[in-house]
Amino acid sequence: MAQTKEVPIANLYYLLAYAWDHFVEGDEVDIAAWHCPDIHNLLAWALSNGIRRLASRGMDKSYLSVSETTPGLRGRILVAESYRRFANRSGQMRCEFDELSADTLANQILRTTCDRLLNCDLITAAIRTEVRTAQKMLGDITPVAIIGRSFERIQLHRNNRHYRFLLHICRMLFDTLLPEENTGQNRFHDILRDETRMPQLFEKFVLNFARRHCKGAKVYSERIEWHGEWNENVAEVLPTMLTDVSIEYQDRRTILDCKFYREALVTRHNRHRLHANHLYQLNAYLQNKSRIPGWEGVEGVLLYPAVEHSLDLSLNLLGHSVRIFSIDLDQQWHVIEQQLYRILGQTSELIES
Numbered sequence: 001m002a003q004t005k006e007v008p009i010a011n012l013y014y015l016l017a018y019a020w021d022h023f024v025e026g027d028e029v030d031i032a033a034w035h036c037p038d039i040h041n042l043l044a045w046a047l048s049n050g051i052r053r054l055a056s057r058g059m060d061k062s063y064l065s066v067s068e069t070t071p072g073l074r075g076r077i078l079v080a081e082s083y084r085r086f087a088n089r090s091g092q093m094r095c096e097f098d099e100l101s102a103d104t105l106a107n108q109i110l111r112t113t114c115d116r117l118l119n120c121d122l123i124t125a126a127i128r129t130e131v132r133t134a135q136k137m138l139g140d141i142t143p144v145a146i147i148g149r150s151f152e153r154i155q156l157h158r159n160n161r162h163y164r165f166l167l168h169i170c171r172m173l174f175d176t177l178l179p180e181e182n183t184g185q186n187r188f189h190d191i192l193r194d195e196t197r198m199p200q201l202f203e204k205f206v207l208n209f210a211r212r213h214c215k216g217a218k219v220y221s222e223r224i225e226w227h228g229e230w231n232e233n234v235a236e237v238l239p240t241m242l243t244d245v246s247i248e249y250q251d252r253r254t255i256l257d258c259k260f261y262r263e264a265l266v267t268r269h270n271r272h273r274l275h276a277n278h279l280y281q282l283n284a285y286l287q288n289k290s291r292i293p294g295w296e297g298v299e300g301v302l303l304y305p306a307v308e309h310s311l312d313l314s315l316n317l318l319g320h321s322v323r324i325f326s327i328d329l330d331q332q333w334h335v336i337e338q339q340l341y342r343i344l345g346q347t348s349e350l351i352e353s
Helices: 009-019 037-055 079-084 103-120 125-137 148-152 161-176 197-211 232-238 276-289 333-346
Strands: 062-071 093-101 177-179 186-188 218-222 244-248 255-257 265-268 270-275 301-305 312-315 320-326
Touching: 009 037, 009 197, 009 333, 037 103, 037 125, 037 161, 079 093, 079 276, 103 125, 103 148, 148 161, 161 177, 197 218, 197 244, 197 255, 197 333, 255 276, 270 276, 276 301, 276 312, 276 320, 320 333
Parallel strands: 255 301, 301 320
Antiparallel strands: 062 093, 177 186, 218 244, 244 255, 265 270, 312 320
């Protein structure tokens, strides 16, 4: 896993914003190290800031089914229930109707996440104030018990797509806020050392960065088929080849594989060597994809977000050009951007500024 301890907190924000497809060119990010000392405070800050923006533009609302006893008839009259409750004796009836409300599941998750953050003693005083302000803006929203499937039940569409980034934040906080049995408070699981989550975020970051900035190219993740002969039993157990980033220019094809490792090189017998499995995997991608017409000259790139070694290597594997890069996340964001431009495009005219 990559060494992230020294990564500036603003860079982590940019990484998450790209990974969750929220990055806005020219968007001002006011994050100082003293204000957000770690990624959990960063997430809390981003959530409260986003809720404040939601409140100013208007919370998403939907029609919810409401049942109440009322003297004014509306919607569907629940006759049997009204008589069972003796509501008719007081000149009222039980009615069921749809009412436009902001008390939706998405807003309930935002409210509940704020509540949980305020119950965590690792949130700084400044961020706690921001979260408490956001919580008050959601004062009429009902807290709910969140489970993993809660996020899958939310339907995002054109009118509420601005919730996507905030719900990603809530999901990460849900997965990493752990209750303590003794105190009842919440503590954080170390996100940056999560060997499953961080590689996925880095892959999505590079993929969406390429989608946004590779001018005139098709950028996507794809499944590569194995080329060979075998029976059905073998086909069922063949491993899946899924690229992190495939870039298709008019005259050039590239497969980029991201490796979120602490060290881009391994040390054996006092010698630094490349990770053998990474080269084997990339070579398998290149050899099988090159069987597809138009992809005969496909190039390969291995990309590491490493700080232990600085790599810029070129080699040729069975007729395919391969480049190996490392990119240090512990530097100014504009420097990281320029390095990624060079890695993705090689020449400046292929990159959208």
